[in-house]
Amino acid sequence: QKEVEQDPGPLSVPEGAIVSLNCTYSNSAFQYFMWYRQYSRKGPELLMYTYSSGNKEDGRFTAQVDKSSKYISLFIRDSQPSDSATYLCAPQTGANNLFFGTGTRLTVIP
């Protein structure tokens, strides 16, 4: 079983839609839950992160963690064409940066 499983997509939505991106993980030691965004031909960049369970909101983005079910979600409200990118979940223990999901490619159609 892989440490992190992510819905591979690709996902294509119309502009203004709500997007849900999801990952599951197996390691109970994960404490930090990061989301990276990667534009085409660029390296990933940190979008947001949460610590332990709960929700965190940053503008149109909401990260949600349910440690009881080992489920991680990223919601994008009012999606924009500029949100078109690959989104990678990255749960971490705090002692290493070893694990990334395979990424979900999102396309927002104007």
Place this chain on the structure above:
Amino acid sequence: KAGVTQTPRYLIKTRGQQVTLSCSPISGHRSVSWYQQTPGQGLQFLFEYFSETQRNKGNFPGRFSGRQFSNSRSEMNVSTLELGDSALYLCASSLEAAAGELFFGEGSRLTVL
């Protein structure tokens, strides 16, 4: 503040050759990690260096090696290249070891023919 710089950006090699990739971290960052990114496997951890010492190593064969210099710059080397080594190799730096936000370079795209 300059970001993470990786060179070369693109390169083509043939099977059996070796390749060296270079990474200059953000000034002041002491940790450098390397990742291999392929469409099928996603981002896979290769190794991490902190203060010239390898802290962690991923599940890759010994053909993959790296090092870090006293100025925090890092190199990774792949010997006896195989077709399956074709990938985007990403370097990331962070202030401290294995914690916090990773700042990625744009990667070195290696094609093995």
